[in-house]
Amino acid sequence: MCIFCQIVAGKIPSYKVYEDEKVLAFLDIKPVHPGHILVIPKKHSANLEEISEEDLKAVMIVVKKMGNLIKKKLSYAGYNVTENNDPIAGQEIPHLHFHLIPRIADDGLSNWTQREYADGEAKEVLQKLTS
Numbered sequence: 001m002c003i004f005c006q007i008v009a010g011k012i013p014s015y016k017v018y019e020d021e022k023v024l025a026f027l028d029i030k031p032v033h034p035g036h037i038l039v040i041p042k043k044h045s046a047n048l049e050e051i052s053e054e055d056l057k058a059v060m061i062v063v064k065k066m067g068n069l070i071k072k073k074l075s076y077a078g079y080n081v082t083e084n085n086d087p088i089a090g091q092e093i094p095h096l097h098f099h100l101i102p103r104i105a106d107d108g109l110s111n112w113t114q115r116e117y118a119d120g121e122a123k124e125v126l127q128k129l130t131s
């Protein structure tokens with residue numbers, strides 16, 4: 001049983017913020033800022049490919065609710081929603097989870113570096129994506 005399934009089962013304690021039939025939201029044990037929340041489906045899915053659309057909808061509704069709490073109850077001006085999909089993307093716990101990371105002005109966090117498309121590259125990738 002994965003560590004988040006153990007949290008769902010109550011075998012590992014967590015600070016639960018919200019729970020319903022399909023979804024659990026709890027505090028990340030090592031927050032970027034206090035109030036960093038993880039939202040997970042109760043049913044184990046490793047990643048976005050595995051979760052059903054119905055369960056994903058339920059999860060995203062809770063992501064929205066938790067975002068509102070972060071702003072209204074903790075007075076943050078905004079937050080990032082991040083999902084590390086697969087180990088190559090930084091996923092350490094193999095149970096799908098959305099991070100809600102509250103942000104503070106000038107907190108030094110940066111998302112990622114970007115680049116320009118080379119000539120014809122965007123068209124090529126679009127053809128692959130849509131064919």
Ligand code: 5GP
Nearest residue numbers: 003014026027028029030084090091092093
């Ligand atoms: P990932 O890198 O997989 O996207 O993020 C996993 C997150 O889970 C990390 O931010 C980490 O702090 C958090 N985490 C790992 N183990 C536990 C735990 O036992 N309890 C809680 N509440 N969070 C955990």
Ligand code: ZN
Nearest residue numbers: 002005044095
């Ligand atoms: Zn699991």
